[in-house]
Amino acid sequence: MTLFDHEALRSTIAARAGSVSLNDIAPVLVARSLQGEESELTADGAVSVRTGAFTGRSPKDKFIVRDGLTDTTVWWDNSGAMSPAQFDLLLADAIAAMGGHGLFRQDLLAGADPRHQYGVTVLTPSAWHALFIRNLLIRPGEMVETGSNPTPVTIVHVPHFRADPARHGSRTDTVIALDMSRNVVIIAGTSYAGEIKKSVFSLFNFHAPRQGVLPMHCSANLGKDGEAALFFGLSGTGKTTLSNDPNRPLIGDDEHGWSADGVFNLEGGCYAKTINLNPKAEPEIFAATRRFATVLENVVLDDAKVPVFDDVSLTENTRAAYPIHVLPAIAKGSVGGTPKTVVFLTADAFGVLPPVARLTPEQAVYHFLSGYTAKVAGTERGVTEPQATFSACFGAPFMPLHPTVYGDMLAEKLTSSGATAWLINTGWTGGGYGTGKRIDIASTRRLLTAALDGSLDNAAMRTDDLFGFEVPLAVPGVEARLLTPRLTWADAQAYDRQALHLAGLFRANFEKFGDAANAAPGPRLAQAAE
Template sequence: MNSVNIANELKDLLSGPNVHVQLSVPRLVEEATSRGEAVLTREGAVRAETGKYTGRSPKDKYMVEEETSKDKIDWGNVNRPISSEIFENLYAKVINYLKEKDALYVFKGFAGADPESRLAIQTINEYAWHNLFAHQLFIRPNAEELASHEAEFTVVYAPTFQADPAVDGTDSETFIIVSMEKKIILIGGTEYAGEMKKSIFSIMNYILPEKGILPMHCSANVGKEDDVTLFFGLSGTGKTTLSADEDRKLIGDDEHGWSDNGVFNIEGGCYAKTINLSRKNEPQIYDAIRFGSVLENVVVDPETRIPDYDDSSLTENTRAAYPIQAIDNIVDPSVAGHPKTIVFLTADAFGVLPPISKLTKEQAMYHFLSGYTSKLAGTERGVTSPEATFSTCFGSPFLPLPATVYAEMLGKKIDEHGVQVFLVNTGWTGGEYGVGSRMKLSYTRSMVRAGIKGELNNVPTEKESVFGFEIPTEVPGVPTEVLNPRNAWADKDAYDKKAKELAESFQQNFKKFGSVAPEISVQGGPVQNN
């Protein structure tokens, strides 16, 4: 099956009498509830359960090995190759399967808020609630844009179609297959809607660098002086909490591009974790969950239809999807100027890293490639004590190209725009997990705000001996004794030992980049012989 046939099959599918294109939010809510896919909560959100898969299925994700892209892709555990033949056979089966359905739902929209670089996309969904999810997460076109919309990439999503591994060449019944050449994302065997979001992000991570645009897994906000700040950080580091600031407007909470014009949101909505959600702690997210929002795997009382955000019996990974316009303090459209500040967030359970430190460009590139935080005991099966974990560029599952491509682009932009980069540890101080204590959120907020406002530009610093960081010796509103982590430990020898262990973990992880980024390793990594 060649590309022409792929296009013809798609056109044939979309011409069927069962196809509903660009339904409104109320219509999609009606479809999802009347068909038994979901229920309404008290606030009018649509709540769906995703069954077996309550998160992404990275071991079932593939990229088609094609002449036009195979030499660019960083093949490995993240980007697993699959043949064109397997893809085309599965594609034909899925198309025929969907033709027999009594209803299909199509959303047409965009990825990328910057009109100069946005990607026209469409999703074809078996489930109405999946189509509602796409409507809320991606950028919605106005009437004029919709009239001229021609999709450059199409998501074909058949959650109830299951592959036969023995026949179809997959590892399980589930598959997420990306064909860069045919511009198709084929998803089946999983009901987890987040597969759509992250597949499109992976596409943008492939396309944008070719246009000189750095794609980033980060949140972004902007102050009254048009001062843009980016927040990078893995789950549990405080990215959502710290980027939500009443004095600053949110550009976006998860995915951005950085072009020659500035920063733009890749999405039109937010996909927020809701476990233990409360209005007191996260009012913006709590109040955004209203009519038309989508809740995934949140337990809801069958009578009152009140969500119980503290109930993790279905999964810890409960989620809410809503348009960014559901938040009051935003930039709309989601575009802004060049960043003045970048914040890398880590929750170091070993109590080694400073609560805030200034990074050189080389250190920024090193820690961008490292993407470090800690896993805590009990967060995953088999984790009995804190473990160092690394996710390249703070988003390794979504990087089709070699990681150094993104790091080099970051370094170039830091130079071009004179960006100050901070590493902020929201983890432990005065000892490792179980001995020390978590850094107070009020202190972290004060440090981040001081960094953003430029209040740390000219304060005295001292060099940390293991990683070579420049640590500010004073920050307004923060006790000086917590700024240098070694000073916060009662047992200085224990600190030195733990710091050396963590540095060795960084060095071991960075070996995979050593041959392609030796200068970054030497100039940006831990001080040698420590």
Template sequence: MNSVHVPNELSQLLKENNIQMQLSVPQLVEKILARDEGTLTSTGAVRVSTGKYTGRSPKDKFIVVEDSTKDKIDWGSTNQPISEEVFTNLYYKVLDHLKQKEEIFVFKGFAGADKKSRLPIQVINEYAWHNLFVHQLFIRPTEDELLAHDAQFTVITAPDFKADPAVDGTNSETFIIVSFERKIVLIGGTEYAGEMKKSIFSVMNFLLPENNIFSMHCSANVGQEGDVALFFGLSGTGKTTLSADPNRKLIGDDEHGWSSNGVFNIEGGCYAKCINLSEEKEPQIFNAIRFGTVLENVMLNQESRVADYDDNTLTENTRAAYAIENIDNIVEPSVAGHPHTIVFLTADAFGVLPPIAKLTKEQAMYHFLSGYTSKLAGTERGVTSPEATFSTCFGAPFLPLPATRYAEMLGEKILEHNVNVFLVNTGWTGGEYGVGNRMKLSYTRAMVQAALEGELNTVETVKDEIFGLNIPLHIAGVPDEVLQPSKTWQDPQAFDKKAKELAAKFQENFKKFTNVSAEIAEKGGPVA
């Protein structure tokens, strides 16, 4: 089939009588309740279930092999190739499926708060609650912007359409397929709304670097003096907790671009984890869950409709999707200047990385490429062997280009803007998991605050003999011995053994970066 007909087919779909275009939040909530897609909670949020899939389906995500992208994409298990023929056949099937529906919902908006580089998008949904989700997660246009809106990328979701792998060429009934030439993301067979958010992030991770803009999987905030900070980190490292600072305004909690003008949020909302959420621990998120918020897979009291955030009956991955305006302490619009400080967060369950270390440019690129944290082998009592986890650039599942492309951009930005970069370990101290203790949050906050305020730029340091990291000797509010992990272990030999074990894992993982300069490999990583 000739791909030039695809946009015409899409334009035909949008002329159908069943189109519900750019509905407001109240209109969408009414539709959700009338269509029995969700339940109103005691705070006015809408509670929905994502059915059988309560998280992303990475094995079902593909990129179409096309002339303009085939030599640029980092093909492999993350960016799986699929043919134009498979995409086109599925595309027409999904369009036919949607035409039969009584209603389909369309949202027009933007990805990217910087008006010079933002991407006009439209999202076509089979479900009203999916349309409310994208209304909250992407940037909403003004009336004038809507009149001039010309979508440059379209997301089409059809959860009720299940693929037949034997016929359709997919891995399962689920598919998430990106075509950069046709500017379409096609999603079917899954109700999990996060696929829409992360698909557009993946698209931006391809498009922004092409325009010399560094795309990043990080949170960002700004101080009263205009000093911008970025927080990179995988799940469980404290990224959300540490970037939510009452003395600093939030730029965004997950996805950003860094252009020649500064940093900007890619999104217009937040997609916060809800498991064990409490007003005491995370008041900003707790109080953001109100009318218009989408609550995914959260259990409710059937009579009061009060959410039970401790209940993981359906999944640990319970979520709340809300507009960023639901957070009080934010930057509007979500743009700011160039970062002064970058923080890489890791939760080291080996208990051997220092709680904070200032990185050289080579070390920053090395640790950015490594994207290290550790997950526990299990939650049952007695487990003491953590598993090292490396997620390239702290966002491997969403990076279409080779990792070195993003690392090189980071290195250029660090040099150009004289950025201070710190590695912060929010994991274990005094021994590995099962022996030592988790780093006190009060200590971590004190260290991060010292880094942000420039107190660590001239402080006296000592060099770690195994990882080659420069560790501050004194930080106000943190005991000196805590700063040097070897001094917190009772058995120095056990510490050396465990530290060398982790260092070897770093070195083994880094071997996959065959086209990285020898200088980064030699000066950036462990020295023993």
């Protein structure tokens, strides 16, 4: 990696700025955001903000500098390319746009393992964005040991600046540009705060494999003997909810590394979805939304300044950002031992997949590379057909390298650790969306507990004719017919047609992996047809 003087860059930006507030603590940032009319307080003291036109990430506007380090390593089908000259022009123009603005500088850490740690400096004109990233990354001196030489990263956050496609090589006036050689990030033209945290994850995902660390978009918690469990899943599958368990200390809820020594959290906070947040089903997350200095993104407030979590008038992607230490059960040092259990979560809106299935290591890699869930097609009246979503490694937008790089690493980790892999469906049964019903959270928790505590290790299993994985015949406390989805449908032949349809979608998606698709342990369509 090219040596780069990050402090010189930070000093240049500071010299242009009207002022720089250095490492303000949360109460100061709350006050500054209120003074600048960037936010308002909820009845409980959380900070309510709006992100404007962008209420989610802009993956098509993400670019990576194409240079000697990245030219033959980056998965360019998944990322736009920007020349070094274009990036330098963008950086110079972004710095100029910061001139005269008061800036907030936060010096934070990413990576709870001091041997795989980043020293991240974020420079932004927005107090609430500074508070957001202070909540989400690791605050030096809190819980986690600081390494002797963290890899420096600088994030230049200029939401008010508009890029010029002709000048900067961007697609629109919004751009997220990453220079992997120098570990410099520029975010412009969007106020959606998730871009800041995901840019750190993208840098980590590029560099970590070269150090033998598997970067993972997953949550993780600990069993009674210190062994870790991993929870992979796309938005809406229950990743955050199911990993928040008062009986299992949380390592982290979103981004982790798996090294030779175990699992470590990349972050120091949680970025939880709050749509339809229920205090009974998700008490820990709900309590976190009521604390001072939690950042609530695009959550509608009523006249009494109380959050209305079922109001989607701004977006369904409403979020809460809070430090991990506010949760009641967290892992010491945000680290854990070698994983014993790997869980892939899916919300199958087709109503086909069983609520739990055991995977062989080969099947685990297949489902990891597939990254499947299904969502309702839309909110228009009469539209009830589900849509399949496949995101490689359960986080394709943040994976700069080809998915098979991460897949090969997962295969090696599963083999060396002996971890058991499970597929858990939190979606529909008795029919697809609009006909069936969502699998109840109580049943899902019982199934998950049985998978985690070893109750299913020696359970009687059936082999699914179509998908090939093993499904338990009985689990205490769970209705037996729920374990065989075909039995929950009123029309068994309709289930068969839907199952073949879903299997075909899996097959079609995996074709992008070329020759590897032919040997993949995916759905066995020929056998099912017979």
